[in-house]
Amino acid sequence: MFVGGEVVAYVDKALNKDYVKTPFINSIINRSQNYLEAGFPVHFSGPAGTGKTTLALITALALGKPVIVTYGNDDFSHTDLIGSVVGFKKQIVRDNYVHSVMKSTDVFTTSWIDGAITRACKNGYTLIYDEFTRSRPEANNVLLSVLEEKVMHLPNLAKGEKEIEVHPEFRVIFTSNPEEYAGVHKTQDALKDRMITLDLGEFDEETETKIVQLKSGVQWETAQKITALVRGFRSNCQHSFKPTVRAGIMIASVVSYLHLDPDRKNPHFCQIVSDILMSTVLPHKNVPEIVEAGGKYLFELLNMHCS
């Protein structure tokens, strides 16, 4: 995604309208803005659903510069980030001015396209590098000199440019999920050492309830009950795939759509809660103790929060 200069204000307004700001969130935003304005990259690290990507967008847009978003990918090589040759142009000149003489010239030229990092570095944009640990460390190496020496080295193919000076207003925000184990790579210490990592844990209860309410449109009391169920289930999970704020948004949205009462005596409501929360237990269906413990605890939570 590229958010150009003229649409920054528009996207900023649209995103902020749907974004919950509580003391918990404001504290993270203020700290990150200070670090970014002082010239340091910020890294939001946290499990799935802790709001890393949304927070990165809000923080980046608040800087008021165009934003480029790129996503980590195991298939990336450094050229995907820096740029690459996208094709060849062939020009053929046949000169038959003197009819008995045929002169022919073939000229090959390559076309170079700047990658996300190069564009951001050249123009002083804000780069969001989402889930950057999904890219291999060799691909991310280009960032070492960008972040430290403020110089970017380009391959020979890049229109004769060998290196560019990084624009003084260039900023970068990274996100990663340290709990992800498939398709991610260990971050090099050298790269970690060049960024300020903010560890995003679970939202506090007020923030999570407000997000659930805003995203689903349910009453505050309903959002409170649903959030208490999800948080209770999460904290007691005996498995690694825990329900996130997304589970609360899903339950509340279905409850709102069907105009249901969030009551444990309402079998329809209990079925929806069970379908959504117990789906996090499904990967363990061959371990009956985990499934049984999940179901039992869910029953207790419904009695505790929804009667």
Ligand SMILES: Nc1ncnc2c1ncn2[C@@H]1O[C@H](COP(=O)(O)OP(=O)(O)OP(=O)(O)O)[C@@H](O)[C@H]1O
């Ligand atoms: N402050 C907030 N206000 C409103 N909605 C929010 C807020 N923070 C997060 N959300 C919502 O919570 C959900 C998860 O947020 P997000 O996608 O940013 O998390 P993430 O940590 O990047 O997740 P993942 O690692 O799974 O991609 C999204 O639906 C997002 O819109």
